[in-house]
Amino acid sequence: MGRLGNNEASVAAYKKAVELDPANFRAWFNMGARYGKLLRNLDAAKCFKKALEVRPEDTMCHYSLAVVSNLIGETDDAFKHYAEAIRLNPGFGKAHSNLAMMHYSLKRGKDTVRHLRLAKKLFEDQGDLQMAENAKGLLAECHKEFGIKPDEAV
Numbered sequence: 001m002g003r004l005g006n007n008e009a010s011v012a013a014y015k016k017a018v019e020l021d022p023a024n025f026r027a028w029f030n031m032g033a034r035y036g037k038l039l040r041n042l043d044a045a046k047c048f049k050k051a052l053e054v055r056p057e058d059t060m061c062h063y064s065l066a067v068v069s070n071l072i073g074e075t076d077d078a079f080k081h082y083a084e085a086i087r088l089n090p091g092f093g094k095a096h097s098n099l100a101m102m103h104y105s106l107k108r109g110k111d112t113v114r115h116l117r118l119a120k121k122l123f124e125d126q127g128d129l130q131m132a133e134n135a136k137g138l139l140a141e142c143h144k145e146f147g148i149k150p151d152e153a154v
Helices: 007-020 025-037 041-054 059-071 075-088 093-105 109-125 129-146
Strands: none
Touching: 007 025, 025 041, 025 059, 041 059, 059 075, 059 093, 075 093, 093 109, 093 129, 109 129
């Protein structure tokens, strides 16, 4: 399904799959991902929510729902699902990084810096040097903007 990039055909196939088996986590999750590619984020959020009804402990589903929730302005849900993704997988650097950016948009300096520091360390530990450098650069900017010293506890 969708190997050629036909997201509409994939969505139709996943709809049939969940009609046959409403507890088909993979079909709900993949349909949400395809809706996301189509920029139909409200539909994507609905699918990710259905997938979480089937498998409430799925880290990537919480992360994906957080991403689309933020895009559709459901900030509280985005915070909640990033936090749950991190609870399920404390080493999830991208979740920390995205959560830092949400805190940044609300000018929550200490929360921004705390999550960026965690993300930077996780990216370094996992060998993702590009993301680690991005986090390092953002940290330097945030230290200046929020008046937080690099060695200051947050």
